[in-house]
Structure formats: C-alpha cells, structure tokens
Amino acid sequence: MYDVAIIGAGVIGTFIARELSRYKLKMVIIEKDNDVSNGTTKANSAIIHAGYDAKVGTNKGKFNVVGNTMFDQVCEALDVPFKRIGSLVIAFDEEEMKTIHSLYENGLKLGVPNMEVIDSTKVKEMEPTLNAAIVGALYAPTAGIISPYELAISLAENAIDNGAELLLNNKVDCIDKVYKGYKIHTNENVIDSRFVINCAGVYADDIYAMVDTPDFKIIPRRGQYYVLDKSAGEIVNKVIFQCPTKLGKGVLVSPTVHENVIIGPNAENLKDKEAIETTEDGLGFVKESAQKIYEDIPFNKNITTFAGLRAEPSTGDFIIEESKKAKGFINVAGIKSPGLSSSPAIADYVVEIVKDINGGLEEKKDFNPKIRKKIRFADLSDQEKTEIIKKDSRYGRIICRCETISEGEIVDAINRNAGATTVDGVKKRVRPGTGRCQGGFCGPRVMEILARELGRDMKDIVKDHKDSYILTGYTKEETEFEKVKDLVAPAIDK
Amino acid sequence: MLNYDIVVVGGGPAGLAAAIEAKKNGADHIVVIDREYELGGILQQCIHNGFGLHIFKEELTGPEYAERFIDELKEMNIEYKLDTMVLHINKDKQLSVINTVDGFLKIQAKAIILAMGCRERTRGAIAIPGSRPVGVMTAGTAQRFINMEGYMVGKKVVILGSGDIGLIMARRLTLEGAKVMAVAELMPFSSGLTRNIVQCLEDYNIPLLLSHTVIDIKGKERVESVVISKVDENRKPIPGTEIEYECDTLLLSVGLIPENELSKSAGIKLAQVTGGPIVNESMETTVEGIFACGNVVHVHDLVDWVTEESKKAGKNAARFIKKEIKPSKEIVKTIPGEGISYIVPHIIRSVNLEETVDLFMRVKNVYKNAKLVVKADEEIIKEIKKNYMAPGEMEQLKIPSSLFKEKQISEISVVVIKDGE
Incomplete structure (x- = not known):
C-alpha cells in the first residue's frame, strides 16, 4: 500500500512528488507514457510569467505571482536552466495602451513587483528590432524563461533520489474505491494507495470520472510553434507578448534558455486529446501574427515546428482540491497557462492539502533538495574541460556537433534516476538533436550509446513512445551464413 | 600549445586532397583532424559506384575513392587525429581541439584549411x-x-x-x-x-x-x-x-548546407547564396591564412571537382607559409549574372594566378541549347555552347590568366543566354 499515488509525470505531478518526498511517505508516480514530461510539459511556451494578467481572486492570480518568486531557488537546487529576462506586452495604439494600463493596475493588485509602463523610446532602447509602430509597453522584469521538460525531469530525479518510485508505460484503466484508499488498475499493474493525486493534464477529467462524476471538463486547446536556430537568437532580448485579447495572450516571440527563438502559439479548441500535429493554417497564423511584432523574423532559420495541448478547464480556473465525494482523491486539473509559472506554489499548496487530510506529515531528516550536478561541457572553461576529460575521457568525445554535447553527458543522462531510455529522452535531457541538424548526424550515435548503456540491440531503441521504433530490421535478414558466421569467421581469418 | 604548419579540419575527400597537396608543395608539419573514427568522410557511406570518372578515369565506389587518398596520406606520413573535434577557431589561427586521448588541446597553426563538408536540410x-x-x-x-x-x-x-x-x-x-x-x-x-x-x-x-x-x-x-x-x-x-x-x-x-559554424567562430565572412566562406583565387577566406575547400565552400555535384578544388587550397596554403601568396588591393570580383546563382571563387587577385583561373558555378534553371557568356567588365571574352544545363550539375569555366595582364579589369561576369536571344 502506497501512501500517495500521483497520476501523471508532467511538471505538476513531478513537482508535487518532489515536494512530498520531503516527508515520510511511500509514493509512486504513475505515467502512461515512456518518459516523464512527455505531454504538455514538453510542448509549451517555456515562459515563467510575471503574473499580472489573471483575475484577482482566482487560483491563477494567487499561484502565479508566488510561483514566479520560487524559481531561482528550485532551479539552482535542481540545476535547471532558468533566466529572468523580463517581458514586454506591446501596444500599437491608444486603445491597446488602455489594456496595458489595466494590466498594470491588475498586476499591482496581485502583487507583481517592479512593473513599468514604458513609452516607445524605452521600448526601442530595450528591443531595437521591434516594429517601429509600437507606442508603448508593459515591462515586467520578473518574467523569465526556463526549460520546462528539464525542470520536470530533474524534479522526478530528485523525488526518486528521495525515495519516490516511478512507473512509466502504465496507463490507468480504472480506479476502485477500497477500504482506506484506492486500487488503481493500469495496463501493467495494480497499485494500492491511500491518496491519489490526479495530475493527468488533458486527461484529468477522464481520470476523475473513474471515481466520481466530474464537475469540470478539460478541453485540449492546441498551440503551434516555430523554433528558430541559434543564429537567429539575437532578434529579441525579452519575452515579447502582444496585447491580450479574449482568445488569450496571443503569439509571442521569445529567446529560449538554450539561445534559440520560440514563436507561437495559436489557439484551437479540439476534441482529440492526442492531436499534436501542426497544420499549415496554424503555422501560417503564427507566422503572420509574429510578423506584427517584428517584420523580418528570419523564418528561413526555422529548425523545427511543434504543437502542444493546453489543458483548458471548463471552469476557467485551476482546479486544486480534494474531491468532495471521493475522499483522499485530490484533483490538480486544468493547469493551463500560467500553470508552469504557478507549479512551485501549486505543489506547496497540494502538500498543505495532504497534510490536512493526513493530520500532518513527518519530515525526513535526510531529504536532499539537490540533484547530482550536471556537467554541461560546452559551458566549461578550457581549464575545466581539460580536467573533466582527464577524469572521464568520454567527455572528450563530442557526439552532437550542433550543440557540442559530449558522450559523457549522454551517458550521465541515461544513468541517472528517471534517466533517458529513448532518443527523445536523451534529447530532452542533454539536447543532441535539438540543433540545426535535428539529429541527422548524432541520431545514429545516440542510438549506439543508448543500446550499449541499456544492454539492448540498436533496433530496439525507440524514438519516444514505446512503439516508436526507428529501425525496421537488419538490411540482410539472417541467412544461413549469419547463423554459423561465428563458427566460420575464425576459420576465414586464418 | 601545439604548433603545426597546417591544420586541416575535416578528413573527407576535401581535407585529404588538400593535406596531400600541401605536403607535395613543401609544407611539412601537417595534421588532419576528423571527428569520425576513420578518414574518408561521407564517402565511406557512399558504397555505390560512379566516383572518380574524371580524376582516375574509372568508376570507383566511395570507399575505394577515399582509400586512394587515405593510402597516399599515410605513405606521405601526414599526421591525423581521429575521433577528434575542433571546438573553436580564432582569427589568429589558434584552434581548441578535444579528443578522448589527448584531452583538451590548443593548437597554433600557420595556416588552416577548412574542409568540414556540409549537412542536410x-x-x-x-x-x-x-x-x-x-x-x-x-x-x-x-x-x-x-x-x-x-x-x-x-x-x-x-x-x-x-x-x-x-x-x-x-x-x-x-x-x-x-x-x-x-x-x-x-x-x-x-x-x-x-x-x-x-x-x-x-x-x-x-x-x-x-x-x-x-x-x-x-x-x-x-x-x-x-x-x-x-x-x-x-x-x-x-x-x-x-x-x-x-x-x-x-x-x-x-538540399545540403555547408557546415560553417567554425568558420563563423573565426570571423570568416560567408556568401549569402552558397552559405560557405567567400574565397579568392587561392581558396583563401576573408581571414588571411585560413583556406577552405570542398562542400564547406559550396555544394559540389561530383567528388572529382571537390578533389581538384581542394588540391588548389592545399597548394596555396603551402605557398602562403612560404610567403608566396601576395596580398593585393587589386581585386577582380566575379559576378553571377542572369541565370547563374553563384560563382566560386568570389574574388580574383591576378598577381597570384597561375596559368588559368577555374570558375565553378551553378545555373538557376534547366536550359537546353543555351550558351554561357563570360564578360570582362562589359566586353564579351568567351562564349561556350551548352546543349543542356541544369541546377543539379556544376558548370566549370577556365579563364586564362593572361587576360588580367593585358588590361585592368574590375569584374568578370557570367550570364546564360538562351538560344535565339
């Protein structure tokens, strides 16, 4: 019997797991996919919002501003790339300037620090490339950029370091209420747990429906993005938003923590919770809309496009509460934007809920908030490079030439807790394949390393999901000669 | 800090030919660096035949073509480092290099030959x-x-x-x-x-x-x-x-894109159309003493032309060390005219020319029964009839260097003239 079962290994599930791993609890994270952070967490704008735009009195308003302040510490402890670069919401006319002012006022009420309404001269100073027609902007210096999937992966690693368990490829089929807890049936296992925390993203309503009639629905709202090569990385310095409309925050242009440029998203309400394909119309809209911010965005430097699904709740706000009927079942649902920004505060709040239900929690004395330091070879000084290669020669072999990633880093990413087992898993953790060649050169070598470290054949290495095989077989299927070649080969050598 | 006369970055067909030719022309202390476990570059995976028709007058497979150069390189005792990555090059011709055996190295070169090839779109x-x-x-x-x-x-x-x-x-x-x-x-x-x-x-x-x-x-x-x-x-x-x-x-x-991250780190100017370094008649880039050849400069159709171009780069790198390459303010620009997408080299300094200068170019479209017309400033100096030209096939023109001695020229342009125009 587990004390806590968390369903979903996105940034919310892993953050809660990490915070709960401070306490003496037997805990398991159940994930349907083949890796952590494989849903919304890996496909979003990667922004830590300052938090001025949620309505006062909502969960979004409450958690965003507090969550924002917590990233420096957690990213330091977990060695996750995070930069507080600030954001601008730009306005093109007086009408939009009114919105800017009301955002500012709203931000003040929510407690967003150090905001400024700035004029076009100041905008030009901060962002010389932007459209000259901009009349002013809301500047929020506390906004930041992050690698959300690296955050979730490191949270999972840290939770496991501190005793949590992770079950991948376990899709929850049904949940039975049993005496003092729940029996969770997955396609692979049956898991008993006293408490269940539902962090299932776009599937949170479906999971909740297994124990009670949900009073909310999750609508998958798709957003599509472009990612530009590093050589385009200098076009903007801050996160640039357009004036929000009823449809949301609109298309943004922002640097990423890895010095690329991200552009998107659009917003399309869908029915299919797996519809993460991009479309010509969607990408076309993003492109056109972004060109309002800066006309000469070098879209010819595009290295990839992707789409992600926001978990849009029918209630319009985050749902973070124990179910009224299903005791011990906690919904953490509808965590759309600013969900990532709110995640540290949400995790803390969920800990309070669990404490409440459990009548307090006992802290572990040996809880370690830090993970083993990651080595980022490209960022080391010449001296440090010399030393690390002396210590472990695998750091002297560059596998990914676009991003300068060494074999040592890839091996480390595979051998950590919540480590990589797939090509995309390696890519999310240490980035070979995220550069301009998109894995053309390093893909085969990453597969070789995975096969070697995991003790598998190359053709059993998948790209991402369990069945996403890359190779379809050997070129020459086994012949009579192949079968006896080990016997024959020594004879031929002689 | 290690010292070499010439560091060749890339051990594919371009790097191999350049290193061999540099040695033949008197450069002594040469090292070829490649990130793969063996020399030969992409040729090693091109197991089909059709390589070497122009250079060797026979049809070789990719590995066979590479082998001829690898053998020659080894016979000439030219040093090479495999499984080795160049991380950075600066304009003073210093390279930061790593591998699992030597660790992190700094190398000072008198001349560098860039032969990194290209990658796929x-x-x-x-x-x-x-x-x-x-x-x-x-x-x-x-x-x-x-x-x-x-x-x-x-x-x-x-x-x-x-x-x-x-x-x-x-x-x-x-x-x-x-x-x-x-x-x-x-x-x-x-x-x-x-x-x-x-x-x-x-x-x-x-x-x-x-x-x-x-x-x-x-x-x-x-x-x-x-x-x-x-x-x-x-x-x-x-x-x-x-x-x-x-x-x-x-x-x-x-499509293929020349791989020029290192060139950028050295401050070398790249050409818009090719995506490769701007080079002069000696295959020297905009940074003195750094040469480039093969697909890193422009994507070739046949490896034979890569070899020829790289020999030129190797020879001139050797001449550069012997101070036989003359800097000159008198430059002739090559201008791709109507129907031509680019010309390599981009700049000609006539003082450094041998008997001819080879112009490599690609046409923009498919042309039947057309001609390539070469102009020195406004004057037509050459017309070549072509039954068939296509963007997939590189065109090559030889211009006698005597032309530049006879009179002052500021630019050489090439245009496609369709039949009847």
Missing part, C-alpha cells in the same frame, strides 16, 4: 506540417544506417526531394527489399545528376513527380501515410491534386 528547415511520427529521416542518415550499421529504416518509402542522395537511396532501398513509392520534387526539374535519375529511378520504375510536394504527414507512432500535392508555378500546392501514399517512411533529400 531537415524537415524543420522546410516546415512540413503534420504530426511528428517516427520514420521521417534525411536521406544521408538513412544511408548511414543502411550502409554503415546494417539496419533498415523502412519498408514502404516516399522520398521528398530529388537531390543525389535521395536518388541513390531510392535505388539502395529497392535493392535492400523496400518499396519506394515515389520521389516528389517541388521544382519542375530535379536537383540531382541526370545519370542518377536514369540509373536509380528509371531503371527501377520509381516515379519522379516533378512540381509536387508533401503537404501532410500522417501517423501516430510511425509514419502511416503522406499526402502529396501538385504545386503551381509559385510552388504553392494546387487544391484537388492531393494523393495519399501509404508508407512507413519519408526520406528527405531537400
């Missing part, structure tokens, strides 16, 4: 919409899996783009038992060599769909189908012409 670079299932791969990566590692990448294959690697892979996949459904090409002509279209597609009844492109990729885990549509003269898909091809793999052969 990817799906991202052409932004095909759709889902992102497994089974979308560049043709070169597939070639490596099949020819080097011995694994198949798919059973039913559609190829987008008719670059040479795509054409070669259409044949290879067929020979390995896969079914190649079609090759779709956005342009109204192929970017590959005519001989490859005949020998790799026509001989195997693989349809080449000109003016077609992939507009959608379908499939959850693995590619299940792709939708191909005809395009109009502005390369926009024509509604109503969509055909869905059931397949498990989409190979991309949509």
Whole structure:
C-alpha cells in the first residue's frame, strides 16, 4: 500500500512528488507514457510569467505571482536552466495602451513587483528590432524563461533520489474505491494507495470520472510553434507578448534558455486529446501574427515546428482540491497557462492539502533538495574541460556537433534516476538533436550509446513512445551464413 | 600549445586532397583532424559506384575513392587525429581541439584549411506540417544506417526531394527489399545528376513527380501515410491534386548546407547564396591564412571537382607559409549574372594566378541549347555552347590568366543566354 499515488509525470505531478518526498511517505508516480514530461510539459511556451494578467481572486492570480518568486531557488537546487529576462506586452495604439494600463493596475493588485509602463523610446532602447509602430509597453522584469521538460525531469530525479518510485508505460484503466484508499488498475499493474493525486493534464477529467462524476471538463486547446536556430537568437532580448485579447495572450516571440527563438502559439479548441500535429493554417497564423511584432523574423532559420495541448478547464480556473465525494482523491486539473509559472506554489499548496487530510506529515531528516550536478561541457572553461576529460575521457568525445554535447553527458543522462531510455529522452535531457541538424548526424550515435548503456540491440531503441521504433530490421535478414558466421569467421581469418 | 604548419579540419575527400597537396608543395608539419573514427568522410557511406570518372578515369565506389587518398596520406606520413573535434577557431589561427586521448588541446597553426563538408536540410528547415511520427529521416542518415550499421529504416518509402542522395537511396532501398513509392520534387526539374535519375529511378520504375510536394504527414507512432500535392508555378500546392501514399517512411533529400559554424567562430565572412566562406583565387577566406575547400565552400555535384578544388587550397596554403601568396588591393570580383546563382571563387587577385583561373558555378534553371557568356567588365571574352544545363550539375569555366595582364579589369561576369536571344 502506497501512501500517495500521483497520476501523471508532467511538471505538476513531478513537482508535487518532489515536494512530498520531503516527508515520510511511500509514493509512486504513475505515467502512461515512456518518459516523464512527455505531454504538455514538453510542448509549451517555456515562459515563467510575471503574473499580472489573471483575475484577482482566482487560483491563477494567487499561484502565479508566488510561483514566479520560487524559481531561482528550485532551479539552482535542481540545476535547471532558468533566466529572468523580463517581458514586454506591446501596444500599437491608444486603445491597446488602455489594456496595458489595466494590466498594470491588475498586476499591482496581485502583487507583481517592479512593473513599468514604458513609452516607445524605452521600448526601442530595450528591443531595437521591434516594429517601429509600437507606442508603448508593459515591462515586467520578473518574467523569465526556463526549460520546462528539464525542470520536470530533474524534479522526478530528485523525488526518486528521495525515495519516490516511478512507473512509466502504465496507463490507468480504472480506479476502485477500497477500504482506506484506492486500487488503481493500469495496463501493467495494480497499485494500492491511500491518496491519489490526479495530475493527468488533458486527461484529468477522464481520470476523475473513474471515481466520481466530474464537475469540470478539460478541453485540449492546441498551440503551434516555430523554433528558430541559434543564429537567429539575437532578434529579441525579452519575452515579447502582444496585447491580450479574449482568445488569450496571443503569439509571442521569445529567446529560449538554450539561445534559440520560440514563436507561437495559436489557439484551437479540439476534441482529440492526442492531436499534436501542426497544420499549415496554424503555422501560417503564427507566422503572420509574429510578423506584427517584428517584420523580418528570419523564418528561413526555422529548425523545427511543434504543437502542444493546453489543458483548458471548463471552469476557467485551476482546479486544486480534494474531491468532495471521493475522499483522499485530490484533483490538480486544468493547469493551463500560467500553470508552469504557478507549479512551485501549486505543489506547496497540494502538500498543505495532504497534510490536512493526513493530520500532518513527518519530515525526513535526510531529504536532499539537490540533484547530482550536471556537467554541461560546452559551458566549461578550457581549464575545466581539460580536467573533466582527464577524469572521464568520454567527455572528450563530442557526439552532437550542433550543440557540442559530449558522450559523457549522454551517458550521465541515461544513468541517472528517471534517466533517458529513448532518443527523445536523451534529447530532452542533454539536447543532441535539438540543433540545426535535428539529429541527422548524432541520431545514429545516440542510438549506439543508448543500446550499449541499456544492454539492448540498436533496433530496439525507440524514438519516444514505446512503439516508436526507428529501425525496421537488419538490411540482410539472417541467412544461413549469419547463423554459423561465428563458427566460420575464425576459420576465414586464418 | 601545439604548433603545426597546417591544420586541416575535416578528413573527407576535401581535407585529404588538400593535406596531400600541401605536403607535395613543401609544407611539412601537417595534421588532419576528423571527428569520425576513420578518414574518408561521407564517402565511406557512399558504397555505390560512379566516383572518380574524371580524376582516375574509372568508376570507383566511395570507399575505394577515399582509400586512394587515405593510402597516399599515410605513405606521405601526414599526421591525423581521429575521433577528434575542433571546438573553436580564432582569427589568429589558434584552434581548441578535444579528443578522448589527448584531452583538451590548443593548437597554433600557420595556416588552416577548412574542409568540414556540409549537412542536410531537415524537415524543420522546410516546415512540413503534420504530426511528428517516427520514420521521417534525411536521406544521408538513412544511408548511414543502411550502409554503415546494417539496419533498415523502412519498408514502404516516399522520398521528398530529388537531390543525389535521395536518388541513390531510392535505388539502395529497392535493392535492400523496400518499396519506394515515389520521389516528389517541388521544382519542375530535379536537383540531382541526370545519370542518377536514369540509373536509380528509371531503371527501377520509381516515379519522379516533378512540381509536387508533401503537404501532410500522417501517423501516430510511425509514419502511416503522406499526402502529396501538385504545386503551381509559385510552388504553392494546387487544391484537388492531393494523393495519399501509404508508407512507413519519408526520406528527405531537400538540399545540403555547408557546415560553417567554425568558420563563423573565426570571423570568416560567408556568401549569402552558397552559405560557405567567400574565397579568392587561392581558396583563401576573408581571414588571411585560413583556406577552405570542398562542400564547406559550396555544394559540389561530383567528388572529382571537390578533389581538384581542394588540391588548389592545399597548394596555396603551402605557398602562403612560404610567403608566396601576395596580398593585393587589386581585386577582380566575379559576378553571377542572369541565370547563374553563384560563382566560386568570389574574388580574383591576378598577381597570384597561375596559368588559368577555374570558375565553378551553378545555373538557376534547366536550359537546353543555351550558351554561357563570360564578360570582362562589359566586353564579351568567351562564349561556350551548352546543349543542356541544369541546377543539379556544376558548370566549370577556365579563364586564362593572361587576360588580367593585358588590361585592368574590375569584374568578370557570367550570364546564360538562351538560344535565339
């Protein structure tokens, strides 16, 4: 019997797991996919919002501003790339300037620090490339950029370091209420747990429906993005938003923590919770809309496009509460934007809920908030490079030439807790394949390393999901000669 | 800090030829650096034949062609470092280099020859919409899996783009038992060599769909189908012409891009059209003493021309060390005129010319019965009749250096004149 079962290994599930791993609890994270952070967490704008735009009195308003302040510490402890670069919401006319002012006022009420309404001269100073027609902007210096999937992966690693368990490829089929807890049936296992925390993203309503009639629905709202090569990385310095409309925050242009440029998203309400394909119309809209911010965005430097699904709740706000009927079942649902920004505060709040239900929690004395330091070879000084290669020669072999990633880093990413087992898993953790060649050169070598470290054949290495095989077989299927070649080969050598 | 006369970055056909030629011309202390485990570069995965027709007058496979140079390099005792990566080059010709044996090294070179080759354009670079299932791969990566590692990448294959690697892979996949459904090409002509279209597609009844492109990729885990549509003269898909091809793999052969991250780190200026360094008659870049050759400068159609160009770079790097290359303010620019997309070299300093200067170029379109007209400033100095020219095949012109001695010239331009114009 587990004390806590968390369903979903996105940034919310892993953050809660990490915070709960401070306490003496037997805990398991159940994930349907083949890796952590494989849903919304890996496909979003990667922004830590300052938090001025949620309505006062909502969960979004409450958690965003507090969550924002917590990233420096957690990213330091977990060695996750995070930069507080600030954001601008730009306005093109007086009408939009009114919105800017009301955002500012709203931000003040929510407690967003150090905001400024700035004029076009100041905008030009901060962002010389932007459209000259901009009349002013809301500047929020506390906004930041992050690698959300690296955050979730490191949270999972840290939770496991501190005793949590992770079950991948376990899709929850049904949940039975049993005496003092729940029996969770997955396609692979049956898991008993006293408490269940539902962090299932776009599937949170479906999971909740297994124990009670949900009073909310999750609508998958798709957003599509472009990612530009590093050589385009200098076009903007801050996160640039357009004036929000009823449809949301609109298309943004922002640097990423890895010095690329991200552009998107659009917003399309869908029915299919797996519809993460991009479309010509969607990408076309993003492109056109972004060109309002800066006309000469070098879209010819595009290295990839992707789409992600926001978990849009029918209630319009985050749902973070124990179910009224299903005791011990906690919904953490509808965590759309600013969900990532709110995640540290949400995790803390969920800990309070669990404490409440459990009548307090006992802290572990040996809880370690830090993970083993990651080595980022490209960022080391010449001296440090010399030393690390002396210590472990695998750091002297560059596998990914676009991003300068060494074999040592890839091996480390595979051998950590919540480590990589797939090509995309390696890519999310240490980035070979995220550069301009998109894995053309390093893909085969990453597969070789995975096969070697995991003790598998190359053709059993998948790209991402369990069945996403890359190779379809050997070129020459086994012949009579192949079968006896080990016997024959020594004879031929002689 | 290690010291070398010449550091050659890249041990493919360009680097090998350049190093050998530099040694033949008196440079002594040379090292070739390559990131792979063996010399030869991409030639090692090009197991088809057709290499060396011009240089050796015989048809070799890629590895055989490479072997001739590797043997010569070893016979000449030219040093090489494999499994070694150049991280950075600066304009003072210092290189930061790492490998698992020597660790982190700093090398000071008197001259550097850049021969890093090129990489393939990817799906991202052409932004095909759709889902992102497994089974979308560049043709070169597939070639490596099949020819080097011995694994198949798919059973039913559609190829987008008719670059040479795509054409070669259409044949290879067929020979390995896969079914190649079609090759779709956005342009109204192929970017590959005519001989490859005949020998790799026509001989195997693989349809080449000109003016077609992939507009959608379908499939959850693995590619299940792709939708191909005809395009109009502005390369926009024509509604109503969509055909869905059931397949498990989409190979991309949509162009090659010179690999110039190191060149940028050294502050070398790149040309817009080729994506490679701007070079002069000696294959020297805009940074004195740093030379470049092969596909890092511009993508070649035949390795034979890579070899020729690289010999020139190697020889001139050796001459540079002996201070035989003269800096000169008197430069002649080469200007691609109507119908020509680029010319290499970009700059000619006549004081450094030997008997002729070779101009390499590509035309923008398919031309039948046209001529290449070379002008020195406004005066026509040469006309060459061509029965057939296509963007997939490089054109080469020799200009006698005597021309520059006779009079002051500021630019050489080349234009295509169609028959009857």
